[in-house]
Amino acid sequence: MKQEKEVSTVEKQIKDKKLRFDHHFSLKWNIVDIIIIIIFFVIGGFFSIYIYLMPTDPGSNVNIYYMGEELISLPLYDEEKSDPRYVILFKENETSEYDLIYQNNYKFSNLNNLIDDLIIEINDGGIEIVLETSPNHICSNQGRVTRPNITLTCAPNHVFALITSEGDGTGDVIV
């Protein structure tokens, strides 16, 4: 008797579509999918080419940010110091540990939210993260950035750097 009651409850719920095996999408391509995919691909492709490949003003400054605060703004080409130059961010106290390898440096200490010490290289009109600790080294794997307004981001360390050009009004402070 109890079993019969249970079965009838399940059947009722099936009829009420509560337990119906209802799929929310199909597994086959259709024309709408193709249109959507082409639109996104074309938009993404167009802006990627525009941002990464089209000619742009030459960069003039490098701004480096940590936790949303600007740490330093340096000229991309420095007449007083020869390239390569390095910005060294220490997690704890400043040391001379990197001085022999990374010369012409600017040092910042006690940046406690870094995973570990981080070094950014400024060389020949480009910037690159050359030393960092992050999952799979995604920060240093970005390689060199030479174009203005493309961020060199190291999210796990809360650091990003940006080359700006004179015309855009973001790089007018030089330390």
Next chain:
Amino acid sequence: MKNVIIKKIATLSMFLALAILLNYVENFIPTFVPGVKLGLANTMNLIILYFYGRREYFLIGFLRVLIIGLLFNGIFSYSFFYSLSGFLLSCLVVIVLSYIKKLSIFSLSVVSAMCHGIGQIICSIVLNWTADGTSIYMLTYLPLLLVTGVITGILIAYLSSLIISRLEKTPLFKSMKI
């Protein structure tokens, strides 16, 4: 009735465990764009959405982000917020789009992959917000994410559709097909 619920909980737990495993494993798979992942764990989410529904899709996805945060990145760390923001945006958009019956797994997967990236960029801009608004330049990653989202989305959709078509033939899912 009780059996159906137990079976459902057990199967969803299995999918959750697989999603966590795939999330971990894909860290070792190199991609041609730094920071871009294949999104293998999304295969499990799409399977759950197909067989179970929107509520389960959200719940298992959210639990995955939470458990990965607890196990690997640390809960309430920046990485956790990146994952959470990517998940929430992609989940929201996929749930809305799943009401449009004309869309297939391919559209949903592509949109999901792109929204995951967009959510992470928005999170990155907010968390690194500068007084002069310079962090907005992180949007320059967006077009690249659209392109990679299309490619990885199609791959993941194809993989998921293969798994789903095989799972449909198994006794477990046949018996669910009431």
